[in-house]
Amino acid sequence: MRKRIGALALAALVAAGCSDGDTSTAVDDARVVKITMLDNRYEPSEVTVQKGQAVTFEFTNKGTVNHEALVGDEQAQADHAEEMKRSASGGHGDMEGMDHAGAEGVITVEPGKSDSITTTFDDSGSFLIGCHVPLHYEQGMKATVTVT
Numbered sequence: 001m002r003k004r005i006g007a008l009a010l011a012a013l014v015a016a017g018c019s020d021g022d023t024s025t026a027v028d029d030a031r032v033v034k035i036t037m038l039d040n041r042y043e044p045s046e047v048t049v050q051k052g053q054a055v056t057f058e059f060t061n062k063g064t065v066n067h068e069a070l071v072g073d074e075q076a077q078a079d080h081a082e083e084m085k086r087s088a089s090g091g092h093g094d095m096e097g098m099d100h101a102g103a104e105g106v107i108t109v110e111p112g113k114s115d116s117i118t119t120t121f122d123d124s125g126s127f128l129i130g131c132h133v134p135l136h137y138e139q140g141m142k143a144t145v146t147v148t
């Protein structure tokens with residue numbers, strides 16, 4: 001009897017942790033969003049994902065140079081851009097770890113390679129994926145992530 005109650009309580013706890021207010025009873029594998037990296041843009045440049053659902057952004061670099069992908073809000077993009085400038089100009093290396101902590105995730109993908117970032121957006125709103133290889137972001141290498 002005691003064992004059974006314990007198991008039920010545990011099951012309820014797990015269910016609560018997974019569903020997170022979602023209408024579905026079980027959250028399966030992360031949703032996969034495929035994004036192609038080109039010189040210098042992302043294809044597609046707009047994606048929509050659901051709040052609270054794990055999303056795997058799968059990047060394939062079909063361009064001819066390395067491309068980055070940083071998932072985060074405007075502030076995270078600005079912070080990372082600043083960090084790239086600092087490291088390019090031989091700035092303080094000890095700051096890098098701190099700045100990265102504020103970003104959802106950043107990867108660098110070589111031409112012909114693929115890599116992915118899995119993240120869960122806890123809030124709805126507008127986020128960005130940006131490439132901060134010098135001048136790419138300025139040239140429009142960014143994608144909008146709308147979280148609903």
Ligand SMILES: [Cu+2]
Pocket residue numbers: 040041066067068131132133136141
């Ligand atoms: Cu790029």
